[in-house]
Amino acid sequence: MINLSVLVADDNPIIRKIYQKRLQETNHDVTIVNDGLQAIHEIEKRHFDVVLTDLVMPGVDGLGLLQSIKDKDPSTEVIVITGKSSIDTAVKAIKKGAIDYLEKPINFDELFLRLNKIEEMKSIIKNAEDLRDAMEFTESSAAQTIQQLEESLIKAQQKQSSINSLAKDNSLSDSEKIVQIINIISNTGS
Amino acid sequence: MIKIKDHELKKFIAYIHDVSGISFDSSKKYLIEMRLNKVLEEFSYKSYEELYHNVVNDRSKNIEKSIINAITINETLFFRDTSPFRLLEEKILPEIAKERSSNTLLNTNRAQKPLRIWSTACSTGQEVYSIAITLKKAHQAARNFSVKLIGTDISDSALCQAKSGKYNNFEIERGLDHTTLSKYFTASGGQWQVNPELRAMAEFKKCNIMKSFVYFGKFDIIFCRNVAIYFTPEDRKKLFNRLADSLSENGYLIIGSTESLTGISDRFIPKRHNNLIYYQHNKQKKTSV
Numbered sequence: 437m438i439n440l441s442v443l444v445a446d447d448n449p450i451i452r453k454i455y456q457k458r459l460q461e462t463n464h465d466v467t468i469v470n471d472g473l474q475a476i477h478e479i480e481k482r483h484f485d486v487v488l489t490d491l492v493m494p495g496v497d498g499l500g501l502l503q504s505i506k507d508k509d510p511s512t513e514v515i516v517i518t519g520k521s522s523i524d525t526a527v528k529a530i531k532k533g534a535i536d537y538l539e540k541p542i543n544f545d546e547l548f549l550r551l552n553k554i555e556e557m558k559s560i561i562k563n564a565e566d567l568r569d570a571m572e573f574t575e576s577s578a579a580q581t582i583q584q585l586e587e588s589l590i591k592a593q594q595k596q597s598s599i600n601s602l603a604k605d606n607s608l609s610d611s612e613k614i615v616q617i618i619n620i621i622s623n624t625g626s
Numbered sequence: 627m628i629k630i631k632d633h634e635l636k637k638f639i640a641y642i643h644d645v646s647g648i649s650f651d652s653s654k655k656y657l658i659e660m661r662l663n664k665v666l667e668e669f670s671y672k673s674y675e676e677l678y679h680n681v682v683n684d685r686s687k688n689i690e691k692s693i694i695n696a697i698t699i700n701e702t703l704f705f706r707d708t709s710p711f712r713l714l715e716e717k718i719l720p721e722i723a724k725e726r727s728s729n730t731l732l733n734t735n736r737a738q739k740p741l742r743i744w745s746t747a748c749s750t751g752q753e754v755y756s757i758a759i760t761l762k763k764a765h766q767a768a769r770n771f772s773v774k775l776i777g778t779d780i781s782d783s784a785l786c787q788a789k790s791g792k793y794n795n796f797e798i799e800r801g802l803d804h805t806t807l808s809k810y811f812t813a814s815g816g817q818w819q820v821n822p823e824l825r826a827m828a829e830f831k832k833c834n835i836m837k838s839f840v841y842f843g844k845f846d847i848i849f850c851r852n853v854a855i856y857f858t859p860e861d862r863k864k865l866f867n868r869l870a871d872s873l874s875e876n877g878y879l880i881i882g883s884t885e886s887l888t889g890i891s892d893r894f895i896p897k898r899h900n901n902l903i904y905y906q907h908n909k910q911k912k913t914s915v
Contacts, residue, residue, distance in 0.1 A: 482668060482669065483667040483670070556796065559796060559797070560796050563797070570852070574852060574884050577852075577854075577882075577885060578884035581885060584888055585886060587889075588889060
């Protein structure tokens, strides 16, 4: 579960207000700006998981913003917002790397569904990365464990064979044998 | 992705060890690079040098938090490797119940003490909630214990999710069967949340286990699975000796199935249940290193 950082760019103040109100309902960290140029300033400052942009804006339009975002950080997902008349441009945006498009007027349930999908996708990618890295550490830890156990096994076998040969040594008295065997057993460092 | 230079890598390996205890060697360059690159993006730094300079001078510790969140490997799942939970249910809880009932007969107040369980690196909380579910499913005597279940982790973002008890479908599907899911979780807005009853059993706190943790007191059971694998052998020795200090008399320690305390610490007695090795506090060895 990840809270997304979301940047919204729209030149219509009424629509910005609606975004502000509806996106407050979510757990996402939301920044709203007036146009493409301001959006570019924001993405220069920090990373966003998702950018929602109107296609038609004065100055830098949605396609121009998409280009800047993908140049800077391809992992930022872009959803373009389009009127009925500019579906062709929306398709062009998808070809250039936008993840999806939504038609005006925005159906917020649909938007939340898209954001949930992105959140789930990011979470799966993160899980896969963690799984791969954890596997690598677990494997090297297991190898070390086996190596350590092998070493202590060898030491134990060496002790056992020294004790066996001492026990069979007829030149020693029983009490001498016991003293030497105790020495071998208590010598844990070797 | 911005490439990390060798001298920058060296600085970050030392820095990461210092703040988290995690030991990377230079063979993990790709991993450090990939994970730190996210922090570069987050703060729009142009180089690892710049990131390093800023993090060591950042009094707010916000950059440090981001680095820890990025670098820690939060690989966990519900009932990850089922054997420790079976050990808990089949062996440890009945043993403790038996010991406590005999203590009650002797009229000591030990029986009233809460059962204290610690998950040392709980990540996003799955191990803690798996323990809580096991306790709920356990036999009558164990169900009557009052329980204090503590999960600690070094990553703020992992702890935040652990506290919320919210998981997405992918996280839920790994390790939970339908009966357990419907009994202990509630679906809300495309996610699942652990029921309040289980959440109330658990407490989550931030802790770097390479630093002091004596203030948490003594525990009856400590889970320290797949944590020490990220540490150097020297740090592992220190960690397990300090864990021995935090374990109550006859307390239990459960480590990962690929780990062993042979050559690491002699303050535990290895025991076996089915195919799992677990450890009990060795009262004879008192000295901490």
